[in-house]
Amino acid sequence: MTILVNGIAVPAQDDVSPQLAAVHELLRQRALALGWLEPDAGAAQIEQAIERVLSAEVQVPAVDDMACRRYHAQHLARYQSGELVFARHILFQVTAGTPVAAVRAMAEAMLGELRAQPELFAERARSHSNCPSGALGGELGQLQRGSTVPEFEQALFESSAAGILPALVRTRFGFHIVTVERRVPGQQLPYEQVCERVADDLRGEAEARALRQYVQVLAGQAELQGVELDAAVSPLVQ
Known part of the structure; x- marks a missing residue:
């Protein structure tokens, strides 16, 4: 239309x-x-x-100090030190000229398959991911805040979910299917820091x-x- x-x-x-x-x-x-x-x-x-x-x-x-303190108290999980996430991903890359709708449809189809059969994740990463990590079954190792692009970081850290995330993660690189294998809680940082x-x-x-x-x-x-x-x-x- x-x-x-x-x-x-x-x-x-x-x-x-x-x-x-x-x-x-x-x-x-x-x-x-x-x-x-x-x-x-x-x-x-x-x-x-x-x-x-x-x-x-x-x-x-x-914004003033009172509003900042209130925001900090409402988002304590965001302000931790040493918080780690162990994750894998499958990247469907989007570059100039890429038919985005078709790529997204492929990624959505695979997400549905993997949500039903998560044991296939590493195999699908090796055969389909456009990231070098695909050779390792999509393994990204341990990630901390600030180590990835903001869109990917938000998907990883703004939730406590484990396993395959229910929605694709869209970043400047394309569409990602992400699975969180383990979370390591961090140490709470005081507001002053x-x-x-x-x-x-x-x-x-x-x-x-x-x-x-x-x-x-x-x-x-x-x-x-x-x-x-x-x-x-x-x-x-x-």
Whole structure:
């Protein structure tokens, strides 16, 4: 189905979700309306204008020490030292020109198979994974926070689940089927040792929330066809 944003067709792209493409077009049109972009501008100029729009119109609330302490208390598991996860994965790589939908369908099919027959994981990793770890049955060894890309780290550490994770993990490299073999709890860190990290995390969530709200306002004022935008969509999240 063709996506239209205020009557403007949005080209489909294999490596970009329809929601993200629609949000990008909304922001481009906002930059045009503010007079910060010419209609015939190139890609680099469009990105600069969108950054200007976000900087000028998205208000991110400041965080204070009390809010940071409260956030720390609510997310104690995130602020530990020495926490380890032993995991394996199967990577379905996505590169420029890759038919993303087809790759995802293959990954979903294999995830279903492995959820039913987890004993096949190492064999499938050796035969299908696009990561060098495939030769080792997908073995990644022991992982700690900060040792992987953020999307992969979140899937590993923001849950206490063991075994094959129920959903694919999407990263900049592609789609991953992940199994957690063992978890080693870490030592709880006091707020004073992690206060700067807590503040960064809280600011990041506040920014994401402000972006979602801003996009909702733009979407509410626009005529959209072929796509739905809700609170889960922001210009920085695919």
